[in-house]
Amino acid sequence: MEIVKRESVVKEFTNESELGSADQELLAEARKVMETAYAPYSRFLVGCALRLANGVIVTGSNQENMAYPSGLCAERVAIFYAGANFPDVPVLEMAITARAKDYNVKGPIMSCGACLQSLSEYEVRFKQPIRTLLQGQDGPVWLAEEGTKTFLPFQFFVEELKR
Numbered sequence: 001m002e003i004v005k006r007e008s009v010v011k012e013f014t015n016e017s018e019l020g021s022a023d024q025e026l027l028a029e030a031r032k033v034m035e036t037a038y039a040p041y042s043r044f045l046v047g048c049a050l051r052l053a054n055g056v057i058v059t060g061s062n063q064e065n066m067a068y069p070s071g072l073c074a075e076r077v078a079i080f081y082a083g084a085n086f087p088d089v090p091v092l093e094m095a096i097t098a099r100a101k102d103y104n105v106k107g108p109i110m111s112c113g114a115c116l117q118s119l120s121e122y123e124v125r126f127k128q129p130i131r132t133l134l135q136g137q138d139g140p141v142w143l144a145e146e147g148t149k150t151f152l153p154f155q156f157f158v159e160e161l162k163r
């Protein structure tokens, strides 16, 4: 028996001002689109901004539904829009922000497993990690330079399924 370990690394920034202007811009876009979230059930608003290799920024917010599982997270709204409208353009970077209507979101929130799996498909497709910035309402900003494998180190990937 052997122990299989995979390490995850994030960089933590106490304040957004420690980041470069392109990162600050992406976070600002995520915060802007976060306000379009349709979240009457959870009262939890999420914004996602993706920077594509052609410089376009694609955004998405969570869209809930009375039939709860029919709703969709901000990350998948954004990445599926990018896939549908810019099918050949690699996704380079992503910023995710969140706020709750009834309390303060202290520090960054992680994407859910389904979003991580969906996002990882685009990393595989374009052969590059999506550099990811995460921000709550208070607290630090996290930067995951290695993309989804930071948060989902043992993700589903089977080469043979591509045939």
Ligand code: THU
Pocket (backbone or CB within 6 Å): 039, 042, 044, 045, 046, 061, 062, 063, 064, 071, 072, 073, 074, 075, 110, 111, 112, 115
């Ligand atoms: N949500 C996202 O949009 N992204 C995440 O990464 C986690 C959760 C949404 C789904 C739902 O509308 C609300 O947040 C509460 O779970």
